[in-house]
Every structure is written in structure tokens, then in C-alpha cells.
Amino acid sequence: MSLNIALDAMGGDAAPKIVIEGANLAIEKGLDCYFHMYGDSALINPLLSAFPLLQTKVTVHHTDQAVPNDMKPSVAIRTLKQASMRLAVQAVASGLCSAVVSAGNTGAYMAFSKILLRTLAGIDRPAIAAKIPTINGFCVALDLGANVECSFDNHVQFAVMGEALACRLLGKKNPTVGLLNVGTEEQKGDAVIQEAAQILKESERLNFIGFVEGDDITLGKADVVVTDGFTGNIALKSMEGVVRLLMTSIKDALASSMLGKLSYLIGSSAFKAVHKKMDPRIYNGAVFLGLQSAAVKSHGGADALAFCQAIDVAANISREIDSVGMGQEIEIKLKQIYGASL
Amino acid sequence: MSLNIALDAMGGDAAPKIVIEGANLAIEKGLDCYFHMYGDSALINPLLSAFPLLQTKVTVHHTDQAVPNDMKPSVAIRTLKQASMRLAVQAVASGLCSAVVSAGNTGAYMAFSKILLRTLAGIDRPAIAAKIPTINGFCVALDLGANVECSFDNHVQFAVMGEALACRLLGKKNPTVGLLNVGTEEQKGDAVIQEAAQILKESERLNFIGFVEGDDITLGKADVVVTDGFTGNIALKSMEGVVRLLMTSIKDALASSMLGKLSYLIGSSAFKAVHKKMDPRIYNGAVFLGLQSAAVKSHGGADALAFCQAIDVAANISREIDSVGMGQEIEIKLKQIYGASL
Numbered sequence: 001m002s003l004n005i006a007l008d009a010m011g012g013d014a015a016p017k018i019v020i021e022g023a024n025l026a027i028e029k030g031l032d033c034y035f036h037m038y039g040d041s042a043l044i045n046p047l048l049s050a051f052p053l054l055q056t057k058v059t060v061h062h063t064d065q066a067v068p069n070d071m072k073p074s075v076a077i078r079t080l081k082q083a084s085m086r087l088a089v090q091a092v093a094s095g096l097c098s099a100v101v102s103a104g105n106t107g108a109y110m111a112f113s114k115i116l117l118r119t120l121a122g123i124d125r126p127a128i129a130a131k132i133p134t135i136n137g138f139c140v141a142l143d144l145g146a147n148v149e150c151s152f153d154n155h156v157q158f159a160v161m162g163e164a165l166a167c168r169l170l171g172k173k174n175p176t177v178g179l180l181n182v183g184t185e186e187q188k189g190d191a192v193i194q195e196a197a198q199i200l201k202e203s204e205r206l207n208f209i210g211f212v213e214g215d216d217i218t219l220g221k222a223d224v225v226v227t228d229g230f231t232g233n234i235a236l237k238s239m240e241g242v243v244r245l246l247m248t249s250i251k252d253a254l255a256s257s258m259l260g261k262l263s264y265l266i267g268s269s270a271f272k273a274v275h276k277k278m279d280p281r282i283y284n285g286a287v288f289l290g291l292q293s294a295a296v297k298s299h300g301g302a303d304a305l306a307f308c309q310a311i312d313v314a315a316n317i318s319r320e321i322d323s324v325g326m327g328q329e330i331e332i333k334l335k336q337i338y339g340a341s342l
Numbered sequence: 343m344s345l346n347i348a349l350d351a352m353g354g355d356a357a358p359k360i361v362i363e364g365a366n367l368a369i370e371k372g373l374d375c376y377f378h379m380y381g382d383s384a385l386i387n388p389l390l391s392a393f394p395l396l397q398t399k400v401t402v403h404h405t406d407q408a409v410p411n412d413m414k415p416s417v418a419i420r421t422l423k424q425a426s427m428r429l430a431v432q433a434v435a436s437g438l439c440s441a442v443v444s445a446g447n448t449g450a451y452m453a454f455s456k457i458l459l460r461t462l463a464g465i466d467r468p469a470i471a472a473k474i475p476t477i478n479g480f481c482v483a484l485d486l487g488a489n490v491e492c493s494f495d496n497h498v499q500f501a502v503m504g505e506a507l508a509c510r511l512l513g514k515k516n517p518t519v520g521l522l523n524v525g526t527e528e529q530k531g532d533a534v535i536q537e538a539a540q541i542l543k544e545s546e547r548l549n550f551i552g553f554v555e556g557d558d559i560t561l562g563k564a565d566v567v568v569t570d571g572f573t574g575n576i577a578l579k580s581m582e583g584v585v586r587l588l589m590t591s592i593k594d595a596l597a598s599s600m601l602g603k604l605s606y607l608i609g610s611s612a613f614k615a616v617h618k619k620m621d622p623r624i625y626n627g628a629v630f631l632g633l634q635s636a637a638v639k640s641h642g643g644a645d646a647l648a649f650c651q652a653i654d655v656a657a658n659i660s661r662e663i664d665s666v667g668m669g670q671e672i673e674i675k676l677k678q679i680y681g682a683s684l
């Protein structure tokens with residue numbers, strides 16, 4: 001059966017253009033799905049006309065409201081009852097769709113998702129999780145920005161959710177889990193992270209390897225890297241910044257001489273391979289973990305290729321949640337860790 | 343007058359070898375200084391014999407004690423009264439030396455420095471600050487790991503100290519100051535960072551540009567990036583990890599084919615230039631800011647070149663503190679911000 005996916009057509013820097021182009025790419029790549037697009041039909045329909053195949057696989061639901069990027073989540077919740085983002089999330093809540101994708105205001109998107117989609121039993125707060133490239137493949141990192149302040153229980157829940165996601169996104173059987181800290185020694189970090197480590201260590205329900213440091217993320221020391229949303233967001237963006245700095249530096253250095261230009265020409269396939277590995281577009285699509293349904297956040301600056309990737313993640317996660325019982329697995333493991341107290 | 347610099351000969355992964363080689367490099371490069379080295383003379387003296395010139399510019403102070411890397415700072419303070427690190431810091435406190443450098447246990451080093459060297463008036467906690475490469479040069483970032491938990495006053499003090507350092511290390515007249523956050527909008531972040539932003543904005547004593555995000559660090563959006571020691575440490579190490587990942591990926595990609603190898607050969611001077619710009623060794627030497635004297639932390643994994651760089655930073659900072667009044671400038675600005683309440 002083809003999958004119904006809800007799209008917030010008005011979210012992201014270049015919406016609705018990249019949303020439509022991204023959806024079209026997904027169809028062209030053979031994804032068996034049907035889209036429900038929420039947004040301004042006066043903007044959407046003219047753009048859709050360029051994609052005849054996509055037109056047969058989409059219903060446009062008109063709304064005038066969109067969530068501005070700088071709007072506080074609480075204000076969006078209170079005032080924007082007909083926002084494209086809200087309606088897209090609602091489409092999943094009502095059962096019309098199995099997954100939702102938005103490139104809009106992250107805080108508002110998380111707020112709508114928490115309110116309209118149910119959280120899993122034992123999960124206090126959903127987290128944002130995504131794949132990050134490492135020397136030996138990929139790891140899953142969370143929370144990447146949903147929760148600025150986190151308790152030790154939040155960290156434990158993130159660890160369990162991250163493990164379930166890593167099994168699926170990375171195809172790992174018994175993924176290693178590490179807590180991000182300023183050192184690997186047991187006494188490092190604050191009380192919150194030390195308590196979380198204690199619980200994870202004692203429960204023995206995860207392949208917990210203790211604390212990992214910032215550079216261990218890309219070293220691939222842990223398959224799942226757990227941290228609070230403040231640190232995770234800043235670490236991720238700092239890493240993205242360094243990729244840009246390095247790529248620019250190499251390009252500039254090579255472009256500054258004839259020999260450099262020749263070198264680039266000769267080595268172009270190698271440079272392209274590296275660029276592809278590091279390209280944030282190919283691992284776009286952060287998962288809101290901890291919900292009963294699949295909600296995926298695309299980068300706000302995503303292009304069509306990146307948005308298509310986010311749709312792909314949404315389709316995969318939705319299948320895992322619906323048929324493979326990712327949610328039940330998380331709930332069971334949390335019960336094992338916390339015992340009957342849950 | 344030549345500068346007296348205290349060196350913890352036993353700190354760092356390859357101590358005392360790299361400490362001695364680094365000191366020798368500094369002398370060879372013409373730095374006008376005299377070293378007081380603290381550590382195990384049975385290990386130090388045989389190594390020194392290879393460097394006749396250095397031998398005329400060093401006094402070795404023997405001690406059996408060294409601070410293990412995994413020792414809690416509080417334990418080091420309580421039990422290691424004769425540790426090489428402590429004696430080196432004490433040499434500055436007693437007035438024998440003007441600056442101290444160690445590549446050892448960061449927490450213990452900061453603890454000894456706080457106890458033995460006086461903090462500036464108005465500074466509750468010293469911070470670790472260092473230069474980070476950006477697209478258009480360098481920025482100064484702090485705190486990179488001294489204080490895992492920080493109040494809003496700590497953030498304000500870091501901002502003032504960072505500005506004073508940026509004026510000197512970067513040669514900027516009116517450096518821009520940004521607070522690291524998960525977004526640039528005013529409502530982003532927790533109460534601590536919002537209160538700090540409010541104080542910095544209202545005081546108008548710094549060139550405060552508001553919040554900056556992780557990728558803004560290497561974009562060079564602010565000359566001074568202020569954050570707590572937990573986030574700063576993890577962001578810095580995450581960035582170092584990405585540099586290694588990218589450099590390895592490019593090297594592997596180029597080495598995997600004849601064309602790639604040829605490309606590397608032809609473009610080698612460009613690759614070397616980039617490598618040099620990103621090489622953590624050339625900006626090794628993090629400053630413990632907020633003390634009355636110059637204490638500089640070298641990376642634990644530093645080689646001789648990197649350790650020499652840390653010595654150079656210590657010499658510069660010591661001159662700024664002694665003759666140019668960096669400490670007074672910080673104290674005056676803090677008084678302006680906090681008014682008579684200080």
C-alpha cells in the first residue's frame with residue numbers, strides 16, 4: 001500500500017518551491033507514496049504544473065497561514081490554528097497520513113508534534129536525532145536542539161530512543177551508546193550527566209560505553225551519541241561550519257595557482273567523493289524521536305535534493321514505527337531500565 | 343629584560359620530552375626568555391644534554407610528584423603539594439617567573455592556578471580561551487572547558503575578558519562579541535544566557551552583536567565567542583574531530599587512485615597551506631583568563647612545535663598583563679557594566 005505523507009509546503013527558506021521539487025524527486029526516484037501538501041494554493045499550484053507525474057500523486061490543502069521562522073512556539077500554538085505546519089501534523093494525528101515533513105520553524109514544529117501526536121509511554125520529551133558521518137560510517141546523535149535543558153531521565157530516554165533508531169538507520173545489531181561529555185573520566189561533567197551515566201551503566205540494557213568527547217563523534221567511537229539539545233545543536237552546527245571552512249579553504253588554495261587548478265582537475269572525482277560524504281544534504285532529515293508517529297524535520301536551507309532525502313527518512317521511519325514496532329521496543333526497554341516504577 | 347617562564351616538565355602525553363624540545367625550539371626561534379623547569383631531573387637532564395644552548399637558559403627544579411591525567415582536581419590539591427604542576431604555578435605566584443605553561447591535567451592546572459595566582463577583581467571564575475581559525479582570520483572563543491556550569495555573570499565576565507584578549511591576540515580595535523546559542527532570535531536559549539545577553543546589551547560597553555550559532559564560529563561572525571565550559575569544550579573538540587575526518591577522507595580519496603596521487607603531488611603546496619591553517623598545533627596555547635598572571639595550557643597531545651607555540655602565547659600574554667594593563671582594563675570595564683555594585 002502506498003504511503004500517505006503530509007508536507008508543510010510553506011516551511012523552509014525556499015518554500016514552497018523546494019518542497020514541491022523535493023516531492024517530485026522522491027516520486028521520480030520511485031518512492032511509493034501519496035502527498036498531502038498544506039499551504040498557499042495560489043503559490044503551490046503554478047509550481048506543480050511543471051510536474052505532471054507529481055500532480056497525480058498529490059492533494060493540495062489550501063491555507064493562508066504559515067509559521068514565521070522567528071515566531072515563538074507558544075505564540076504559534078496559540079494564534080496559528082490553521083498554519084500549514086499545524087495542518088500537516090494534524091493530518092498524521094487524524095490518521096490521514098503516516099508521516100509528516102517540514103522545513104519550517106523547529107520549535108513550533110516540535111510543539112505542534114508534541115501536542116497533536118502522542119508521545120511514547122515513558123518518554124517525557126521527544127528529541128531531535130540525525131545521522132552524522134564518521135571515519136567508519138555514520139553515527140546517530142541526539143538531542144540536536146529540541147530541549148535546551150535536560151534532566152538525567154531525559155538523557156536516559158534519549159539513549160534508549162537513539163539505540164532503537166541506530167538499529168534501523170545504521171543497520172547495527174547492538175549499537176554502542178555514549179554520553180557526550182568534556183572528558184571520558186567518571187568524575188567529569190555535571191550532576192545531570194553523571195546520574196544518567198550511572199543509570200545506564202547499572203541497567204545493563206544498552207551497550208553503554210560511558211562518556212565520549214566531542215572529537216569522538218566523527219571518530220565513530222559510539223554508534224549513538226547522547227547529549228542535551230543545547231550542546232547537540234551547537235556541536236552539530238560548529239561541525240557544519242568547519243566543513244564549510246575547510247572546503248572553502250581547499251578550493252581557494254587550489255584556485256590560487258595554475259598548479260592548484262590542474263591538481264583539482266585531475267583529482268576531481270576524489271574531491272567529489274569527499275564532498276558527497278560530507279554534504280549535509282545527503283543526510284538531511286532529522287527525526288523527532290519519541291512520538292507515536294513519524295515527524296521529520298528538514299534543514300531550513302534545504303534544496304530539492306535535501307528535501308527529498310528528508311521525505312525518504314520519513315517514509316522509512318514511518319514503516320519502522322508502524323510495522324516493526326520501534327515504539328514498543330523503546331517502551332519495553334525503558335520499563336526494563338526503570339523497573340516497575342514506570 | 344629576559345622573561346622567566348615556569349614549565350611543568352611532567353605534563354602532557356609525551357612529557358618531559360616535548361616540553362624540553364618545545365623550550366629548545368622557542369630559544370632557537372629567538373624568544374628572549376629563561377626557563378624554570380619542574381619535574382623529575384633523572385628524566386629531564388639526560389634529554390637536556392642534547393641541547394647545549396637551552397642548557398644555559400634553564401634551571402631544573404627536581405620533584406618526584408606529577409599529577410596523573412585522570413586525577414580529580416580536588417585530590418590533586420589535597421595530596422600533591424610537591425607536584426611539578428603546582429611548583430610551576432607557585433613559581434609565578436612567588437614572583438620568580440612571569441608566566442607558566444603546562445600540558446597536564448586541565449582541571450588540576452586550573453585549580454592550582456585559581457588557588458595560587460590571584461583572580462582579577464570582578465572575576466568569579468577564570469575561563470579557558472583560545473584562538474580558532476575562521477574564514478576571514480581568527481576569533482577568540484571561551485570558556486573552552488574550565489567551568490562546566492556557568493551563571494549569567496560568568497558569561498558577562500567571559501565576554502569582557504574575551505574582548506580584552508581579542509584586542510591583543512587578534513589586534514582588533516573594537517572586537518565584536520557574540521554569545522553562543524541555538525539560534526539568533528532573542529527568545530532562544532535558557533534563562534542564564536538570556537540574562538547575560540540582556541546585561542551585555544544594556545551596558546553598551548562592548549561591541550555586543552547578540553547571539554551567534556555554532557556555524558557562525560568559523561564564519562567569523564564574532565571576534566569573541568562566549569559560551570559555558572561544557573558547550574565550549576564539546577564544540578571545540580567536535581570541530582577538531584571534523585578537521586581530522588575531512589583531512590583523512592581527502593587523503594584516502596586521493597590515495598585510492600593514480601590520478602588522485604598525481605593530483606596531490608601537483609597541488610601539494612596548496613594542501614600544505616590549508617593543513618597549516620587548520621593545524622591545531624599552530625594555535626596551541628589556551629589562556630587561563632581572569633588571573634593576575636599568565637597561565638597557559640598546552641594541548642595534552644602537543645608535540646614540540648605545538649608546545650613551543652604555547653610558550654610563545656605565554657610570553658605574549660605575560661607582557662600584556664604586566665606592561666599594557668590587560669587586567670586593569672578588564673576590571674574597569676566590569677565596573678562600568680555593573681556600576682558601583684561591584
